[in-house]
Amino acid sequence: MTALRMGELRRRSRRPALAPAPPGAVSLAMGEPDFPTPPPVIEAAAAALRAGHTHYADQKGLPELRAALASRLPPGRTWTADDVVVTHGATAALAAVVLATIGPGDRVVIPEPAYSLYADLVVFAGGAVDFVPLAPDLHWDLDALAAALPGAAMMIFSNPSNPTGIVHREEELRALGELLDGSDTLVVSDEAYHRLVYPGHVMTSALEVESLRDRTVYVQTFSKTYAMTGWRVGYLAGPREVVDAAAHAHRTCNGSLNTAVQHAALAALDLPDGVVGAMAEAYRRRRELVVSELSGVPGLRLVPPEGAFYGFLRYAADLPSEVVARELAERKVLVRAGAEYGPSGEGHVRISFAAAEDDLRTGLARIVAHLGDAGSGRAGGDILRLHFE
Structure with a gap:
């Protein structure tokens, strides 16, 4: 018999089981860098295996890796290895903190559209999801948050944002801190895309904001910055009591992370900045391609991405987004x-530009052909044009 909690998760989850693109199709669905992992990282893993690093590691992570990560956390307080837990990707970090701190009936505020894993984890823990729609520019609606936050056990968000590509500004974060003043609400800030911020925008970590620092669990991953998705290296840092509880949850569900992979992660931290910079520059060019190809297309509207590698594309066709995604798949673009990302996500599709430029051009052309003039005509509604905000 299926457990009650799993039955509820299956009923409410909108997360699809993804598969590789079929022959002839291009995928703009995956949030995965198309770059190979840098060779020094691969070489470090091989060297660790040859050196005999094939046994269990400390369940919180190699002390030297945790110390290196602590030294790179934003300033404002003294961080040590004991403030960091190395996890099986950011997915396990998020799961650990939610399962460690959220119980039946606890309310968790999620500004949405938002990464769909957040709501699934809250449901899995038995908590209550409180979706709060974003403002029209896809930044936070602070008035709506002010109404939702009192009594909430937690707020979860990503910055830069998946799926919207928005970079939440410092003043937004400071306003959040003011709204939470005097409360016990825990903040979970997923900053997986922190190195992917485009010209004209500035990334501010929640840990840099004094009013948020002591209540924030910072979640990070090697996946996006270092093209290490398959290596499954993530980590979290934050208040010691929460970190210790999350470490206990993680070791219960996952155990320690692959030892040789942790040595590879240490090598990734020592990569020249130009290695990461070159990948970030490629994403910047692709972002410009997305904006250029979709600009002025009747029936489509996009708030230009400020960070990450996603575009959250609104279409005029009067069809559910799952139907539109299925129609596009039939036209060989995923x-x-x-x-998937919350109630306000209806009427949109998310595209990823973590794809080769040729595939990106092909996919965008297929999207425009299906949802541009044809989409607006089929909907019979107002034509929406891309605009810059």
């Missing part, structure tokens, strides 16, 4: 349905 995207994610906007409804």
Whole structure:
């Protein structure tokens, strides 16, 4: 018999089981860098295996890796290795903190559209998801947050944002700190895309904001910055009591992370900045391509991405996003349905530009052909144009 909690998760989850693109199709669905892992990282893993690093590691992570990560956390307080837990990707970090701190009936505020894992984890823990729609520019609606936050056990968000590509500004974060003043609400800030911020925008970590620092669990991953998705290296840092509880949850569900992989992660931290910079520059060019190809297309509207490698594309066709995603798949381009990311995501599809430029051009052309003039005509509604905000 299926457990009650799992039955509820299956009923409410909108997360699809993704598969490779079929022959002839291009995928703009995956949030995965198309770059290979840098060779020094691979070589470090091989060297660790040859050196005999094939046994269990400390369940919180190699002390030297945790110390290196602590030294790189934003300033404002003294961080040590004991403030950091190395996890099986950011997914396990998020799961650990939610399972360690959220119980039946606890309310968790999620500004949405938002990464769909957040809501699934809250449901899995028995908590209550409180979705709060974003403002029209896809930044936080602070008035709506002010109404939702009192009594909330937690707020979860990503910055830069998956799926919207928005970079939440320092003043937004400071306003959040003011709204939470005097409360016990825990903040979980998923900053997986912190190195992917485009010209004209500035990334501010929640840990840099004094009013948030002592209540924030910072979640990070090697996946996006270092093209290490398959290596499954993530980590979290934050208040010691929460970190210790999350470490206990993680070791219960996952155990320690692959030892040789942790040595590879140490090598990734020592990569020249130009290695990461070159990948970030490629994403910047692709972002410009996305904006250029979609600009002025009747029936489509995009708030230009400020960070990450996603575009959250609104279409005029009067069809559910899951239907639109299925129609696009039939036309050999894979995207994610906007409804996966929350109620406000309906009427959108998410595209990823973590794809080769040729595939990106091909996919965008297929999207425009299906949802541009044809989409607006089929909907019979107002034509929406891309605009810059």
